[in-house]
Amino acid sequence: MTEKETKPVPPGLGSRVAASIIVVFAWLIYAIVHVVFLWGYFSTVQNIALLVISFLLCVAILGAMWASWGIKLSRE
Secondary structure, eight states, X not given: OOXXXXXXXXXXXXXXXXXXXXXXXXXXXXXXHIIIIIGXXXXXXXXXXXHHHHHHHHXXXXXXXXXXXXXXXXXX
């Protein structure tokens, strides 16, 4: 492939990248707000569990979003 030849960007890539950035920053904001303002209302184990569960939820959202895109792209 020469310098001027570029592969076309697959459809839906830009929106998924933007959504991924939004989800990551939303989780970071949630984690900071939880630690700063809500930590005292729960025990340490409960706080850690809430942060881990929220992280796993974000991973599930991103995984489903990117997996569906990858499956759709592989069919084409």
